[in-house]
Amino acid sequence: MIKMNKKAAFYTLGCKVNQYETEAIIDIFLDNNFEIVDFSAEADVYIINSCTVTNQAASKSRKIARRAKRSNNDSLVAVVGCYTQAFPEEVSSISEIDFIMGSSNKSKIVNKVKKLLAGKNVDNEIKEYQELKDYEDLEIKRLSNTTRANIKIEDGCNQFCSYCIIPYARGPVRSREQKSILNEIKKMIGQGVKEIILTGTHLGAYGTDKGNKTALTDLMQQLTELNNLQRLRLSSIEGTEIDAKMIDLIAENDIFCPHLHLPLQSGSNEILKAMQRPYTAEEFKETINKIRAKIPDIAITTDIIVGFPGENEKTFKQTLELVKELKFSKIHVFPFSAREGTPAFKMDNKLNGNIIKKFSKKLRFINKSLMEEYQANFLGQNKKVLIEEARDQQTGFLTGYTDNYLKILVEGPDNLKNTLREVKLEQSFDHSHIKGIIIE
Ligand code: SF4
Structure with a gap:
């Protein structure tokens, strides 16, 4: 009798780090003779790499898990990653979910699946986020798309911005060894990847867990020496973590894309302070000016949270004025939604939803004209x-x-x-x- 391979299907929610990890986990399943099928197909195992950054992301993780069980009632459904790490009880109470794993040991998911398929029991133990001490070295061996590849170089965040659940879902900063990163990038270039995106939960904190504040710049310097690397992009990075050498590297080396995503979040110092962001509007502006002095045409994109508790017409106007002055090439507008488990969830000066909607609409309108303005600089080129x-x-x-x-x-x-x-x-x-x- 021919032994059929078991079928596994994957669904990824959230950020580039999650996308990277899912690809690496799929590789491990392939190494273990699983057949990978589309998430809408009938599978023996459904793995949802979850997100918890907003209430909507968590709710979508739950919805997808239920949908998976409906596709095959006899399947195993697992929810792993950020949502499970931050809210293990909430996730494990969902009857359609057979097992959970948090943000550690993702390379071991396949072992749990094999045990469960063999009728054995597994535990659903989730470590406390503070105990996530080691960087888990995953690697993508088979690429599903060679246009662009995310390379994860760092995990975790120590910043604890007051609205953000990520530090509780990802644990403290852990950095990947430079050698391991360079090896993976070389392999990807060999497979024909055109663009590499360096990514991490808190990218600019790369190396700080080992006391090295210039580790990201050092890595970027090393990457300039690789042959055949065509494009390199940084994913979101804090303005406070951009140093002069990094700006010079981007300015002087064609492989670095002249594009930085620097989350501003608010143009009001009062709101930035309440958000526990580590800079003032003036400091942020100074960073942008330093970057533009060396790279005048650079695209600078940003995130703004609209309607944070305590926001009012005056603070919002400060944000509008600053984004116009800084001429972002694109703004991601995030209407504030309180995430349970964060300090902002307990703040009592929250805004009425209609005001948040009104402010968001205004900012989106400005974003549209800023995008048009940036585009216009390049027409004809x-x-x-x-x-x-x-x-x-x-x-x-x-x-x-x-x-x-x-x-x-x-x-x-x-x-x-x-x-x-x-x-x-x-x-x-x-x-x-x-x-x-x-x-x-
Ligand atoms: S820097 Fe702030 S917003 Fe970014 S992951 Fe860390 S806590 Fe969240």
């Missing part, structure tokens, strides 16, 4: 565009990104996917797309 795997659903055009994260639409055949092309940026299509033509 030629830029290298990395063509993506997926076409634009609405127009059917190929899509791609410039190094400074402008999204481009071009006409062309499928064999241009996953290649870097010289494109003339012809005209604005809408505030988030430019229409271009391929030059070569």
